[in-house]
Amino acid sequence: MDILNGFLSDVLKEVVCGAVNQLQYSFCFNSFVKELEKEKENLIETKISVKDRVIHAQRQTLKTAEVIDKWLENANTSSESVNRLLRETNTKKSCFFEFCPNWIWRYRLGKKLAIKKADLQKIIQEGRQYIQLERIASIPSNTFDILTEKSINFDSRKNAFDQLVKALKDDGIAMIGLYGMGGCGKTTLAMEVKKIAEAEHLFDKVVFVPVSSTVEVPRIQEKLASSLQYQFPENQEMERAQRLCMRLTQENKILMILDDVWEKLDFGSIGIPSSEYRKGCKILITTRLEEVCNSMDCQKNIYLPILTDEESWTLFQNKALISKDTPENIKHLAKSISNECKGLPVAIVAVASSLKGKKEVIWHSALNKLRSSKPINISRGLQDPYMCLKLSFDNLDTEEAKSLFLLCSVFPEDYEISVECLIRCAIGLGVTGEVHSYEEARTEVIAAKIKLVSSCLMLEVNDECVKMHDLVRDVAHWIAKNENKMIKCEVEKDVSLEEGPIRYLWCVKFPDSMDCSNLEFLSIQTNLEVSDGIFERMGKLRVLIITNKSIPTQLLTMSFKSLINVRCLVLQYWKLRDISFVRDMKKLQSLSFHNCSWPSFLDLQTDVAVTTLTNLKLLEFISCDIESNIFEEIKRIPFLEEFYIYKDNNYWNDPKEESVKFSNSFSVSQMLQRYGIVLGYSSFRNSYRFQEFCSCERTLVMNYFDISNEVIKGLAKKAKELSVGNIEGGAKNMMPDIFKIEEGMNELKELKMHNCEEIECLIDNSSNLSKMGNIFSKLRYMEIFNINHLKTLWHGCPRVNGCFEKMEELYIRDCPQLISLFTYVIAPTNDKTKKSEDQFTHGHLMPSKIFQNLQKMELFNCGELRHVFSASITGSLTQLKILTIEECNMLEQIFEDALPPTHHEETNEIVEEDVQSSSGTFSILHIS
Template identity: 30%
Template sequence: MEILSVIASKLGELLVDATVKQARYLFCFNSIVKELEDKETNLKEEKDGINERVEQERQKHCAIVVQKDVETWLEDVDKEMDDVRNLKAKINEKKSCFNGWCPNWGCRYWLARKASKKTSKLSDLLEDRSKFSTVARPKPLPSDKELPIPRHFMPFGTTESACYQIIKALKGDNTKIVGLYGIGGVGKTTLANFVGNQLREENVFDEVGIATVSQDQNIINVQSELVKSLGWELTEKYEKDRARRLRMMFSESKSRKMLIILDDVWNQIDLEKVGIPVGDRDNCCKILLTTRLQPVCNRMGCDTQIQLGALKQDEGLDLLRKHASIDVADTTLIDVSKRVADECKGLPLAIKAVGSALRGRTADEWNVALNKLQNAKLDKIEGIDKDSLGVYGCLKFSYDYLNGEDSRSCFLLCSLFPEDYKIDLEDLLGYGVGLVWYQAESIEKARSLLRGTIKGLKDSSLLLDTDDEGFVKMHDVVRDVALWIGKVEKKYFTSKIGIGLAERAVEEGLEQYRGISLVGNEKEELPSGLVCPNLHILRLENTEYDYKLQVPEHFFKEMPALKVVTIIGGVISLKSLQILTNLQVLQLIQCEVSGASFLGKLKRLQILHLEKSPIEIPDELGDELSRLKLLYIDTGSISPIMIKKFPQLEEFYGWIKNWEVEGMSSEESYARRADLNSQPDGSVVCLPKDFSFPKLQRYDINKVDGNGFVMYRGTRCLCIENNHKATLIIFSALYLELENLYLKRVRGCHNIVPSIDERGLNELTVLNVNYCEDLECIMDASKSPHGKSGNPVMLSRLAELSMWELPELKWIWKAPAQHVIGLQSLTKLSVSRCNNLTYIFTLSQARSLVQLKTLEVSKCERLECIIEAKFDHNESEISVGDGNTILALPLLRELRFEDLPELMNFCLENYYSTWPALEELDLSSCPKLSVNSTELEANFQYLGEKLRILKVGKCSHLHDTIDDLLKHGLKNLETLCIEELGVQVVFQVEAIIAEGQENKLFPCLKTLKLKDLRELQVLYHEGPTHNFSLQNLTKLIVQWCPMLRRLFSSTLARNMLQLEQLRIFNCSELEQIIDEGEDEDHLQPVCFPKLTLISVSYCPKIKHLFHISVAQSLQKLKYIFIAANDELEEVFWHKDGADVMEYDEIVMNELRQLELRDLPNLTNFWPAGYHFPFSSASYEIVRNCPKLRPSSEGDR
């Protein structure tokens, strides 16, 4: 009855609301249209504001990425505005229908209803607009992770010589492309990666990108690898669109020096097709390519060509001994090891493989091996040059020495993947399960055995690590050997799809083979079938993005023994697979699939992997696939009931359908229905009250709107959105071993522990909680029945905790003093928009933070401190001593506080914290935050030694603290940003020198940003000596500093040889960039040899920027932006005519972009008698400069 009453009441409300709404359409037409127009105007203003903010970000940074939600919002706004314009046009057309004695009520109703709905949509967009705290971000820098270099890499004289030549060439101004060539296995890739790491470390290049080209020259793959290595993003699908986008990205990153490594080039590659702008005037990047073929260097137009030869005899012997772990004291191997090394012909790849195979062997075994190597010489292999035959013999020897058939099979299977392919270990796991390599009880145990096999192959130098965990790679020479062995042993075969494949299959005798890989990169078709009665593995891959490979209906008819089928980029009806009664593993990736009901015919299937291959799984499948152990489905969803029907299922990665549980209260049910109605698919599965998800060993279960989270195989992850706490009971069997938990908009949940799981979630390592409006704390142990001795440790392995938009959150951990809070594993904590939170930790909780490395807190309106002592009832156990107690956070490296209006201290009362490992300190918009003198003094030494990044803005109480900190000098500081702080001088040099700290100033400072410093008068007070310098400064930004008259002295300017960017904006009193009042030392003129960008705008009192003597050093200058400087007369100036004769030949060959705007008094770019640089600029804008002389008047 209670439920019926609630439903009846709700229906009544809905009927009344609906009636009022319908009447309003008829009688308030003009008001509805007016509301629409008002919303349209408001939305247009908001859109213009967003676009303006995006443009401002673009001005600040050479390259930006617009936030995805902002980009989507702008697209939605454009669409809705178009709709509104069309609707208004219809309203204007039909105006005659609404006037007179007999208005057309039907027309009026229809248009009013349309206008009202559109007004509602515009309101939603306006509301969404308020959520954009940032509209764009600087384009992410590439990972500082080094390019992969094989373990035990040893640079020898041979490689060092080539290395020196490459580095010298790449540092040269006239070199754009360097070619490194040598036979396969000589170490070209390793050396190229080594050079890339070295040049990035030396700051010769800001970014190093790498892509493997390979023989097939798949441009899409080359583009993907390149953007990934540079930290960029490509969303375009087609090659030409991606190339245009890449060129745009390179153009936006002009100011950054880039090295692009193109590895394994076999033929000339069209760089324009890839999107690399090496040939244009910007010359924003250089290329290092590696190839086996010297003529390729000629065809690619290499400015410098360098050959990498084989190692010398002694170098090869040293490398062999290292990989074989030969003890120098072992005299029994001296002679035989020399002879074995000679057989490897100085090729590092062969030496490593042979050495690894002989590691730990006796002298007799070495002699046997030597005999095998001598007899393993190969006379001829089709398609292989004579010089490479030696390495083939050595690698075949290493293959023969592998332990066990599983290792040899795994090695050969890796050759079925395309050249230079990153091989997913989970794919190899599927092959291993399908071929029954491992007699393992479970998928997880088979995975462990596979890891052991892979480690052995890597130790044998037959497989390589990649920069992605969980993937391996095969050297192209090793793959060639594996293909050759597979063909000789009639086991594995690869071929391109094309005309004559069926005939080639007969010629090659494919009926004997166990594994076949067919790859198509053109619009070729498969034959109607292949006769392969012994085939166990079939891999079909199409690499054309705009074409799907059609799999004929009877293609598998003559392949009855198939156990593993992988199809990538195909169109297939599962009906064609029903005859494969032995099939164990089916993997469909990016396929168009039909005939889902036929999956039930594959009774022996153990692994079903459906990736980006939409398919509706039939409900009865769970009863039919009784042996299924692993299910992956990332498109579409599956019922929890069906998952439970798979009796042997061990691992599930995919999306589950909406559900609710029988027995929910009316309030819970109503809330759940509200959640479901807000989702695109409102369908729901009703589960029995006692339903429990099966206890899986590994899983990534998603129920998230939109795209959700990326799924990873081999994890234990649960992602839930728009659910009620009562529905989460179905996962109770998983919580005990759950590793990653993501909750978003989960209602009725007041805490995570014990509400979700009272046992403590002690395997949980990552917890992410967003928009859970009822959540009051993460862990509530306040009512725990356990005593002090029997108290369980909860969340003991939690390493990362992220909380966002939790309006009711009051505590993170709520527990009595005697309760053990297991925070010893926590490494990262992020808290944002939790407006009821007043503190983060109690003192006893904070003492357990021995692993904490990152602490981020933002937009918490009531937060007063980070560590609170008065709520800690265990104070009696703390030794207070002199009234101040130290709390150490030994591993804290990153500390960020933003927009915390009530934050006063890190610790309250008589406590202070120390941060001996702190490297980044970012404090923004914390107006009440202060640091007591004891805390500051305790951290001076640590910060002086460790701090790399210091950002402080809108923290008025930190003025003295920052002053004191800078007075002590920060010798490792790389970035300093100060905003809205009452400082008059940034660097108090006199105070530092007086303390004898000359050697501890700011030797590493690279970026200095000063913004909105209303009281700033000078950058620094120079002391009696000239020891202060910013010799490594590369970027200087000064904005909104109204009291600043001069930026720096000529003495300081002479030391700023590394400066690359100078940006000055809205400094109303600025008269000079370099102080002209000093006695200029003409024997040592000011110069900026690396300066690439000058931007000076809204400085109304500045009359000129630089003396003409500076101009001769600006050989790297690419961008000049000067605007709204009312009194500016000349950009470059000189005191008298004598200077003209000395510097009149100055030109700026690198200048690419010149903008002069709103400069009413500008007469000359530089004085008469000098050459205007405009001709070299590819992009030139001159606007509202009425006094500027034409360039012809300024040219000599």
């Protein structure tokens, strides 16, 4: 019986437990719903983790196992099934008029929930084995801020920064270049841009890769891969490039910052996709060389300048911990030292940091060393900037640029170096090697200058001058000393003697005891007499510049005969007895006299010596007072390529006489490539003023012009700047009476004419309308004044295109018979309409491009002028901004109508009305 009771008890328990288990689907329904929702969340988290692993594998260019893909597929199916079940639980099921739950529905659905929960747990457990539990953590974007000090925002940086951010946001710009001299803060600014790009989510990914002067492709590949949390499975460079390219193309928007680029990078060898496949990618490069930006096809080049004085002082105080509590004497020293750093951040930071907390005596020592232009080592204070700038020098890819860099450093601090002077000195020093063609050598020096400017080792002041940053100049002296080529510049005191031979010297007084056996460049800027004996010891001297800075005094030249290696000689503000010493300078290439005087150029008894100057390529006279006729002797120099003479009317009474002397004596050598001949410039409205050295290409300025002289006509025909007055010889026009109309003077860029009584027009092709070649096609500036019989600029039929197209400025003054800028000749049709060839007639052409670049025009005292522009020209005046008309009393219209204008009594009203009804392009209109 007990056995039966026990059996029944166990059966009853199972029945009861089974019943209870079955009943829980109904009574614990809500619990099943919550548990399934929890497992659903677990599944979602697991799916995300597995997907992350798949993405990570893809970024590593790895292929995941098929079982993982199958699991993700099952997980997605289960998620959908769970979502359906949970949506069904939200459907309310009840009976007995909504007063009682539907227990049968709850039972069935609860059972499904329990089963699905168990299924999810199995799926989740399986998925967790596909999760990579340990992975290298990505570097937070703010880590750089933790490692480095906050940069100070300066106005001089703001402009470059704003340009960078704007370029980053411009979808049309894919390549950006940031350039500036070494140590000016390019890397710091690039990092600031990186932070902004990340903070504003401009890109999905921003990577920063240092490149440096030596391009190591494997290292760059590793840096890029590391930034992308990617590891290469291969070791071969080309295979890595392909892998990296696969990885980069996965990013929708990525910014790559390539820092410190020195040469054009081969993106293909690195693995950076070509521009065709780089649609979501921007690249920012930082470099010291503007030419790198250009060679890499940067669509936006941004220059980063050095700091202003105020910004330099702010940065210096920050780095040296200068505060209001700092002693005044230290502050004073700190301010002076800051000024010596000349705005270069790397120098400011290095020096200021090294002086922080030091005693006053250390500050004094630092200032003295900086002022003495000697490389210093204040706790290694200048090691970084010096090595930084030397690296720029080392990476110059031509010896010409390196030699020119050292030459520039001989000029004083902040000296604005004439480019022309630099060219002549560089050629004289052999920077371009042996000179066969002076023009070719000139081109090589200019190319080297451009390279230095683009490398930020030289600063352009304007088109004619350059200068060196003081710290760059000090580094050049340091480099020269290390190469045993000492460079010295003393502008206030005697030259101090130092160990080692001096190669380049700029001084105010030359010490007699100096070793000058290796001296190649010497510039003496003195107020004292120059000792004649010092030149006897200068056997290697190639460039000599002697400038008298006081009242012109006598220069002794006896020992000049020993300067047999001199290539470039410049004498300024001296009285000379003679200059026959040049006959011994067989290697002389350029000879310049500025504000000098002497009785004769060369003794006529030394004609043979003159003809032996076979290496003389350049001869220059600037404002020299010469008693004899120099032109007769100059033409004896056999291979002259460049000739410059500049004489003011103050030096003689009769400009016609001087011009006749020149015209009759001077002959044009077939070798002559450049010339600047200015005889009587002061008659012209815009006076010609040459700087220390003449740098014009082909300029002819003469107050008297005889058209019968073929030498003068030949020079004028080739000129790029031509100014002539008092034309004699019966010419009614420039073309064809003086110059052939078919030749067109198409090299001419600037033309000035005055006091030419017989001239009636510039061009007249009325007698042969078939001669329609381009004329004055490069002319940009024209000034005509005081030509009493001028009636028009062009009589005949100018071409629709090619004539006056480049003209930007036009000035016509005191031409009382001017009736129109252009008078057109219409071909005769019958006897009634036939005109004589001498009569000026008005006609109309089709719309032309004449004056299409004209920006400024002035008309003064042209009493017969009725209208300014003909109807055919009006449409081309899109660039005209300033039009000034004064004392043109007969003016009826600015723009001529196609039909003859009706009479108006008030001229000014007509002018204003025409202006408003025309193109409306004027920004300034003045009529009186």
